[in-house]
Structures are given as structure tokens and as C-alpha cells.
Amino acid sequence: MLDFVQQLVSGVALGCVYGLIALGFVLVYKATEVVNFAQGDLMMLGGFFAFTFIGMMGLNYWVGFAGAVAAMALFGMLAERVVVRPILGYPQFSIIMATIGLGYFLRSVAGMIWGTDDFKIDTPFSQGVLRIGSLVLAYDKLSVIAATIILCTLLYLFFNKTTLGTAMRASSENMLAAYYMGIPVKRVVSIVWAISAAVATCAGVLLAPITFIHSNVGLVLGLKAFPAAVLGGFGSIPGAVVGGVLIGVIESMAGFYLPEGWKDVAPYIVLLAVLLLKPEGLFGLHVRKKV
Amino acid sequence: MRFLFKTDYEDDIRLFPHSGYAVSYGLLIAVLLIAPYVLSSYLMSQLVFVCIYATVGVALLILTGFTGQASLGHAAFLAIGAYTAAYLQKYNVPFPIYFLAAGALTGLIGALVGFPALRLQGIYLVIATISFAFIVEEILARWESVTNGNEGMRIKTLSLFGVAVPRDSPMFYFLCLGVLVLTIVGTLNLLRSPTGRAFVAIRDSETAARSMGVNVALYKVKSFAISAAITGFAGVLFAHKLSFISPEMFTLQLSIEFIIVILIGGTFSLHGAVLGAIFIVMIDPFLTYLKDDMPGIIAGVAATLGAGTETAGNIQSKVAAFASLNGLKGAIYGIIIMLFVLFEPLGLYGRWLKIKLFFQLFPLYKRATFKRQKIYVKSERNR
Numbered sequence: 001m002l003d004f005v006q007q008l009v010s011g012v013a014l015g016c017v018y019g020l021i022a023l024g025f026v027l028v029y030k031a032t033e034v035v036n037f038a039q040g041d042l043m044m045l046g047g048f049f050a051f052t053f054i055g056m057m058g059l060n061y062w063v064g065f066a067g068a069v070a071a072m073a074l075f076g077m078l079a080e081r082v083v084v085r086p087i088l089g090y091p092q093f094s095i096i097m098a099t100i101g102l103g104y105f106l107r108s109v110a111g112m113i114w115g116t117d118d119f120k121i122d123t124p125f126s127q128g129v130l131r132i133g134s135l136v137l138a139y140d141k142l143s144v145i146a147a148t149i150i151l152c153t154l155l156y157l158f159f160n161k162t163t164l165g166t167a168m169r170a171s172s173e174n175m176l177a178a179y180y181m182g183i184p185v186k187r188v189v190s191i192v193w194a195i196s197a198a199v200a201t202c203a204g205v206l207l208a209p210i211t212f213i214h215s216n217v218g219l220v221l222g223l224k225a226f227p228a229a230v231l232g233g234f235g236s237i238p239g240a241v242v243g244g245v246l247i248g249v250i251e252s253m254a255g256f257y258l259p260e261g262w263k264d265v266a267p268y269i270v271l272l273a274v275l276l277l278k279p280e281g282l283f284g285l286h287v288r289k290k291v
Numbered sequence: 292m293r294f295l296f297k298t299d300y301e302d303d304i305r306l307f308p309h310s311g312y313a314v315s316y317g318l319l320i321a322v323l324l325i326a327p328y329v330l331s332s333y334l335m336s337q338l339v340f341v342c343i344y345a346t347v348g349v350a351l352l353i354l355t356g357f358t359g360q361a362s363l364g365h366a367a368f369l370a371i372g373a374y375t376a377a378y379l380q381k382y383n384v385p386f387p388i389y390f391l392a393a394g395a396l397t398g399l400i401g402a403l404v405g406f407p408a409l410r411l412q413g414i415y416l417v418i419a420t421i422s423f424a425f426i427v428e429e430i431l432a433r434w435e436s437v438t439n440g441n442e443g444m445r446i447k448t449l450s451l452f453g454v455a456v457p458r459d460s461p462m463f464y465f466l467c468l469g470v471l472v473l474t475i476v477g478t479l480n481l482l483r484s485p486t487g488r489a490f491v492a493i494r495d496s497e498t499a500a501r502s503m504g505v506n507v508a509l510y511k512v513k514s515f516a517i518s519a520a521i522t523g524f525a526g527v528l529f530a531h532k533l534s535f536i537s538p539e540m541f542t543l544q545l546s547i548e549f550i551i552v553i554l555i556g557g558t559f560s561l562h563g564a565v566l567g568a569i570f571i572v573m574i575d576p577f578l579t580y581l582k583d584d585m586p587g588i589i590a591g592v593a594a595t596l597g598a599g600t601e602t603a604g605n606i607q608s609k610v611a612a613f614a615s616l617n618g619l620k621g622a623i624y625g626i627i628i629m630l631f632v633l634f635e636p637l638g639l640y641g642r643w644l645k646i647k648l649f650f651q652l653f654p655l656y657k658r659a660t661f662k663r664q665k666i667y668v669k670s671e672r673n674r
Binding site for chain 1: 355361407410411413414415417418419421422423425426429432433543547550551554616618619620621622624625626627628629632633636663665
């Protein structure tokens with residue numbers, strides 16, 4: 001039983017990271033119907049920025065964290081402006097390819113700048129454990145869970161209570177109509193990319209104590225975030241996080257209870273099963289076909 | 292400019308619309324046939340890879356270009372073909388039989404993948420094919436009794452009717468070229484048959500195709516099966532060319548490379564697969580060449596521009612250091628993909644058509660002829 005809870009908590013913590021990456025997918029997908037295959041790489045880059053600020057320049061953890069988030073938000077806007085905006089409105093597949101290209105580029109450049117070693121960021125949560133009876137929970141994992149809850153609440157409030165959030169939802173429904181209604185669609189899209197890059201950075205920084213930051217971490221985790229996003233129903237913010245947590249728990253349980261090899265495949269098997277049985281996901285809207 | 296007067300349907304679907312085609316393709320075949328006796332062995336080896344990649348490119352074009360079903364899992368089909376060949380070869384099955392068996396098995400698995408894919412659209416299909424490829428990769432690594440796990444499998448020299456065909460011999464090149472040409476001709480015939488017309492109809496509008504009486508499910512599965520089978524054939528050749536296969540060769544990276552082949556070549560015509568394959572395979576020797584010669588050339592240019600010997604030497608060592616950076620290749624790949632999507636969405640073949648039209652219509656050529664239409668209303672979600 002104790003093992004089970006232990007696995008559950010580490011699964012949830014890992015799942016929160018998947019959920020945060022998936023959240024980035026979902027934000028961009030909702031606003032522009034673009035699936036950003038470079039989302040994991042944005043997370044990796046955010047982690048490296050934080051490492052540069054904290055580990056190399058010796059800034060305070062929180063200052064470095066904020067700096068990395070701000071820098072990545074700007075970077076997200078830049079990426080949107082350069083790579084995505086010129087091809088908005090073209091078939092989805094070309095946009096997917098463009099973001100795959102962006103991912104390639106970011107991975108290689110990060111490898112060139114920071115090398116291919118693993119990096120670790122010292123955080124206030126790196127050390128120490130919380131003991132409840134005989135249950136031992138590491139602070140770094142709990143910090144990921146707490147941060148995810150806070151971020152999701154903020155994003156949920158932002159999207160549902162503020163004017164800008166409403167404008168974003170409107171332009172995600174129909175860009176042209178939103179434009180006619182006076183919503184500055186281009187700026188909205190730009191902000192969405194900034195937010196999604198910022199969320200990715202949070203994921204990267206939180207992840208740093210658990211698995212180390214290296215230039216390929218984005219690819220590995222980014223691909224695991226797809227099952228999370230699909231399970232939650234592409235386009236649903238709570239769905240992304242719930243999906244992420246489920247995938248994290250499934251992966252962690254499969255690693256513990258099933259023979260070797262299942263751990264890596266389990267998320268994809270779940271993904272295929274979801275796609276076959278309930279393609280709209282747990283929280284997705286069922287849309288009727290229009291001719 | 293030549294005007295073709297088509298008087299009946301037969302004229303419209305002719306493989307060679309006019310004699311010029313036969314002449315130019317005949318010349319191309321002639322050049323390709325004498326190539327092994329002229330080119331260096333390294334270039335020959337690259338040419339074999341061009342043939343294999345182009346075969347996969349044609350397979351992917353059938354599925355993605357003409358049926359509109361994106362796939363990022365073709366490395367898995369290639370792997371299945373390669374492993375079938377390696378496994379059957381262990382039991383001394385002759386080449387023609389395991390070649391066909393690999394195609395048949397891959398086609399069958401392609402059809403099996405096609406069934407669940409019926410319910411999926413666009414991005415979901417992409418993600419599903421990625422997952423499929425991951426699962427296949429993991430199976431290859433774990434099913435040690437058949438695949439030898441991560442240690443990989445050796446493939447013995449190909450023997451065709453008792454004659455050994457080493458992987459760097461001209462014969463092997465002719466074999467690959469033959470498979471490619473047969474695939475292209477077969478695909479051209481497929482595309483002008485009712486099946487091919489149905490594929491294109493599904494790509495353009497599934498709803499419209501269905502209302503015209505096209506059995507969408509059947510044709511999608513067919514497209515998956517045909518595409519997978521061709522990739523399986525290419526896999527056999529791929530295995531023989533490499534003479535050693537292991538699961539980590541068939542990763543997502545390879546699937547992306549295949550997509551890049553058709554993306555760079557152009558997704559609307561079979562020419563695209565070949566041009567894209569040439570581009571992808573030749574980029575490696577080209578980058579090596581740049582790495583070796585570029586520093587010297589740049590330093591030479593700097594010296595002629597009036598820089599001192601010392602500065603020129605400095606520049607040379609700096610450029611050399613930059614060129615040998617790890618991961619430069621990946622960055623260049625990424626930039627190439629982005630540039631093609633942004634500026635040359637029709638690919639290399641599209642560029643060729645534009646140049647051709649420019650001279651045919653000179654001076655009346657208009658850029659807008661090839662302009663793509665942008666759609667801002669979200670149709671893909673409601674499709």
C-alpha cells in the first residue's frame with residue numbers, strides 16, 4: 001500500500017509536468033488550431049534559460065525563475081511572429097511541419113550553446129522530504145504538484161473572467177468573425193504563444209530537480225504530452241492537466257507493476273485506446289459534422 | 292508553348308502526354324543506367340539511398356499527398372519490412388520470396404493500422420501514427436527471440452537466383468532503381484485508375500467523395516495498405532544496403548525525414564518524392580563538403596578583400612570551429628524545413644513548374660498563379 005501511494009505521488013508529479021506541457025499545446029491549439037510540436041523544446045529552452053540565470057549567473061532562484069519565464073514569453077512571441085504567423089490559414093499539416101522544424105532547430109542550437117551534458121538547477125525544494133507517518137514524500141515532487149494547481153487556477157480565471165481571455169476564446173472559435181468584432185486577432189495569437197511558452201518554462205524549471213535538463217528532454221517529454229492532451233480532449237484546459245496526471249500515474253504504475261518495457265509504451269497504448277474508443281477525449285466537445 | 296488537344300478520356304490519362312516526355316525520361320533512364328560506371332563508389336552508395344528514400348517517398352505520397360492522410364509512422368513500416376527480410380533470410384528463404392513476403396506482411400499491418408485510422412482526422416491521425424511507430428520500435432527492442440533485441444540483426448549478402456549481389460555492386464543499384472521505377476510506374480497507373488481517383492476525391496473532400504458514392508473507409512484502408520506495402524519493399528532493400536539493422540535506426544527521426552522528403556520535393560506530384568529524396572540524401576555529403584572546404588574559401592575571400600594573413604587565418608579557424616559544432620546538421624535541417632514551409636510550400640517540383648511556366652508565358656507570368664488560399668474559418672475542427 002505504501003509503495004502504491006509513493007508511486008502514485010511520483011506519478012502525479014511527473015504527470016503534472018506532462019500536464020503543463022499539454023496545457024501549452026492546448027492553449028495554442030485553442031487559439032489558432034495549430035499543434036505546436038516544438039512545445040517540449042520550448043520547455044527545454046526555458047529550463048536552460050533558468051539554468052543560465054540561476055546556475056551560471058548565480059541569481060536568486062525566484063528572480064531567475066521569473067527572468068526565465070519573461071525571456072521565454074518574449075521568445076514565444078518571436079517564434080509565433082517568425083514561424084507561425086505567415087502560414088496561419090494554410091493546411092494544418094504544413095504548420096505541424098513548420099513547428100517540427102522549429103523543434104529541430106531549438107534542440108540543435110541548445111545543444112550547441114549549452115552542450116549535451118545534463119544540468120541540474122538547485123532549487124529551494126531540492127532537499128528535504130515531508131514525512132506523514134511512514135510515508136516519505138520529496139518536496140521537489142510536491143512543489144510540481146502545487147505549482148501546477150496554482151498555474152491552472154490562474155489560467156482558468158484568466159480565460160473565463162478577463163476580457164482578454166474571452167477575446168482569446170472568441171478568436172479560437174472563428175478567427176474571421178473575431179476579427180470583424182474588433183478583436184486584434186494577431187496580437188491575441190501572439191499573447192497566446194507567450195503564455196504557452198511561459199507555461200512551458202514553468203514546467204521546465206519545475207522538472208529540473210526531478211529529471212535533469214538536457215537538450216533532448218523536450219522531445220522525450222513533449223511526445224509524452226501528446227497522449228495527455230488527447231486523453232483530456234485537445235482543446236480543454238482542465239482536460240490537459242487531468243490527462244497529464246492520468247498519463248503520469250499510468251506510466252509510473254506500469255513501471256512499477258509491469259515487466260520492463262511497458263513503462264515507455266503504456267502512454268501510447270492508452271493514447272491509441274482513447275483515440276479508438278472516445279476520440280474527443282474525456283473533456284472534449286463532441287462536434288457535429290457540418291458539410 | 293505547346294497546346295495539347297485532348298479529344299477523349301484516353302488522351303487525358305496518357306502516361307506520356309506528348310513525345311517530349313518519352314524522350315526526356317528515356318534520356319534520364321540512360322543516364323541512370325551508365326551512372327555506376329562513371330560515378331565514384333561513395334556517390335553510387337548515396338544514389339542507392341536516393342532510390343530507397345524515393346520509393347518510401349512515393350509510398351508516403353500515395354497516403355499523404357493523394358489520400359490526404361498524414362503519417363509520421365512510416366519508419367515503423369520500413370522496420371517491419373527490414374526485419375521480415377532479416378528474419379526470413381536466417382531460414383534461407385530465397386530473396387524473391389522474402390521480398391514479396393515483407394511487402395505482404397507490411398501491407399497487412401498497414402491495413403490493420405488503417406482500420407483504426409478511419410475514425411481519425413488531421414492531428415489525431417499524426418499522433419496515432421507516431422504512437423504506432425513507438426510501439427513497433429519498443430516491440431522490436433523487446434521481442435528478442437525474433438528481432439535479437441537491441442543487439443540488432445546482421446543481413447547476409449543478397450543472393451538473387453544463386454548470384455551474389457553485394458550491397459555496393461552496380462547490380463544492387465540496378466535492383467533498387469528497378470524497384471523505384473516499377474513503383475513509380477505502378478503508382479502512376481494506380482492514380483489514373485478509379486482507385487486513384489477515389490484517393491484524390493477523399494483528399495479534397497471526404498464528404499463530397501462519400502456523396503459521390505466513394506466507399507471512404509475501404510479506400511482509406513487500401514491507401515494505408517498500399518503505402519505500407521511499398522514501404523515494406525523499400526525496407527528490404529534498406530536492410531540489405533545497411534547490412535545491419537537495429538531498433539534505434541527506425542525512430543521518429545526517420546519518419547520525419549520521410550515526411551521532409553515529400554515536403555521538400557512537393558506533395559502534389561510523384562516528381563516530388565524523387566527530388567526530395569535527392570535533396571535529403573545529398574545534403575549529408577554537401578554539408579561535409581562545406582565543413583571541409585568552406586573555412587578555406589571564406590579565408591581566401593577575406594584575404595582577397597584585403598584582410599591580413601593573420602586575420603584570414605583567424606577567420607579560417609573560427610569558421611572551422613563553427614562548422615564542426617555538434618548539432619549543426621540538426622539546426623540546418625530545422626531551418627530548411629521552416630524555410631520550405633514558409634517560402635516554398637509547393638516544394639522543389641513546384642519551383643521547377645514555376646520556372647517552366649515563367650519561360651512558357653514570358654513575359655506574362657503572374658506570381659498569383661501558384662498562390663495558395665488561406666482559410667481562417669475553422670473548418671478542420673468541424674470536418
